[in-house]
Amino acid sequence: MNNQVEQFSNILTIVLIFLVIILFALTIVYISIKAKESKPLKTGSKNNKDKPKDDSNNKTSTLQNLNKQSILDFMEFDKIEDNMIIQKGGKRYVMVVECQGINYDLMSEMEKTGVEEGFIQFLNTLRHPIQIYVQTRAVNLAESIQRYKTSVEQVEMELNKKQIEYNQMKQSNAYTQEQMDKEFFELTKKRNLYEYGKDIIKNTEMMSLNKNVLTKKYYVVIPYYSEDASKEEYTKDEIQNMAFSELYTKAQSIIRTLFACSVSGRILNSYELVELLYNSYNREQAEVFGLNKAIQAGYEELYSTAPDVFIKRERILDKQIQEEAMKLAKTEVDKARSKTEEKYIRKKLDMDSLIGSMAKKILNQNKAYIGDEITEEAIKSLDSKIKSLDEKGENANVGQEKTRTRRGRKPKAV
Numbered sequence: 001m002n003n004q005v006e007q008f009s010n011i012l013t014i015v016l017i018f019l020v021i022i023l024f025a026l027t028i029v030y031i032s033i034k035a036k037e038s039k040p041l042k043t044g045s046k047n048n049k050d051k052p053k054d055d056s057n058n059k060t061s062t063l064q065n066l067n068k069q070s071i072l073d074f075m076e077f078d079k080i081e082d083n084m085i086i087q088k089g090g091k092r093y094v095m096v097v098e099c100q101g102i103n104y105d106l107m108s109e110m111e112k113t114g115v116e117e118g119f120i121q122f123l124n125t126l127r128h129p130i131q132i133y134v135q136t137r138a139v140n141l142a143e144s145i146q147r148y149k150t151s152v153e154q155v156e157m158e159l160n161k162k163q164i165e166y167n168q169m170k171q172s173n174a175y176t177q178e179q180m181d182k183e184f185f186e187l188t189k190k191r192n193l194y195e196y197g198k199d200i201i202k203n204t205e206m207m208s209l210n211k212n213v214l215t216k217k218y219y220v221v222i223p224y225y226s227e228d229a230s231k232e233e234y235t236k237d238e239i240q241n242m243a244f245s246e247l248y249t250k251a252q253s254i255i256r257t258l259f260a261c262s263v264s265g266r267i268l269n270s271y272e273l274v275e276l277l278y279n280s281y282n283r284e285q286a287e288v289f290g291l292n293k294a295i296q297a298g299y300e301e302l303y304s305t306a307p308d309v310f311i312k313r314e315r316i317l318d319k320q321i322q323e324e325a326m327k328l329a330k331t332e333v334d335k336a337r338s339k340t341e342e343k344y345i346r347k348k349l350d351m352d353s354l355i356g357s358m359a360k361k362i363l364n365q366n367k368a369y370i371g372d373e374i375t376e377e378a379i380k381s382l383d384s385k386i387k388s389l390d391e392k393g394e395n396a397n398v399g400q401e402k403t404r405t406r407r408g409r410k411p412k413a414v
Contacts, residue, residue, distance in 0.1 A: 080273050082244050090226060090236055095247035096133075096273060097220040097254055100264045111262075118261025125257055128250060131221035137279060139215050141208040145201060152197035159190045168334070174341050219276070220265070222250050356386040 077094075078086045085094040104112065166187050169175050175183075207213065224243045234242070248267070255265040268276065360382045367375045 077277070080270050080277075082240065083267060083269050083273070084240075084244060084247065085273055085277075086240075090239065092226070093224040093240070093243035093247060095222045095224075095251050096268045096276065097222065097251050097265045098268055098272075099218040099220060099258060101218060102262045115261045118258075121260060122254075122257045125253075129223065130254070131223070133219040133221050135217045135219065135276070135279060136214055137217065139208075139213040141204055145204050145208065148197065148201045148204060152194065152201060155190065155194045155197055159187075159194050162187045162190050172341075219268075220254055222247055222254070224250075353386060356382050360386075 076087060078089060080086070083095060085096070086092075087094065102115070104115065107115065162183075166183050169180060169183055224247050226239050226243065228246075251267050255267075258265050360379055363370065363375050363378050363382070370378075
């Protein structure tokens, strides 16, 4: 029994020693693994500290090795000349035809059939490649609004001028009611036109706030390759002239063929080609900052300049001279008109007096035939009439003086 207990204790001791050895080995392995993991982290942190220096050096060397290129190298065209887009160093020439379509949905069935047959004929007559390009643009109403404002300002000046003339006619009391009614009708018509113009500007400005108003433009692009020419050697100018002649002939043929399907076309000039490309490369900016503004801003210039101060002063002086000349001319016209009216009234009064004197002379000459008594009564009646005419003439002269006084005053604006 004691032997068995002793053997059992020996076995437990051996197992315990074995477990301690295994535990010690696992501890050593764990410590070594942790040591290996910590070493790469430290070296990695050192490498990370050194990397920015290496990256900056690499970037500097890369930038130094890069060749400086112009923005034109990234464009798909070289230049625009003679209503053509020149590409690939003069190897490809392009002419563009703008097409104005029709409202197909509003046509009758017979008209639709005619349009379809005309378009089929257009496709069948093509003997060279073309490209149909559709460009969507936001409707820019800024130019239209500016034109409307210029027209309305002109109408406003004419309205003010009409108003002043009507007030002067009303104060002069030298015009008939028919003339006054006619002038008032013209004044009312001009005022209605002015109000109508202001309403158009207001509505157009409200429409311009809506950026979802779009329009589509349709183009037919016709290419020409210098390789299509004969193998003879030509200069660049000769090749360009040949390209223009060929493209112009093709464009006119396309325009005539499209006319059969009620589509009108025209060849874009160089400026319109620039506008087309500008809208293509600047889709967002073109809606706000158009080509005209870009050209006026002088983007292609190294520096901007303003007009000379003396030129500005000269323009202001010219404007003042013109305004003063208009005022002086108007004043002289009013004076001449008043003198003409005065001359007419005096002539009318003198004519009545002259008629009375002539009648009196006729009576005296024919006194023997008429009779003394009747002649004397007639002469007395004529004298009283002549006297009354003279009194009217004096009153008329006084009225003329008052009219001239009123005209000398500045008329009140209505």
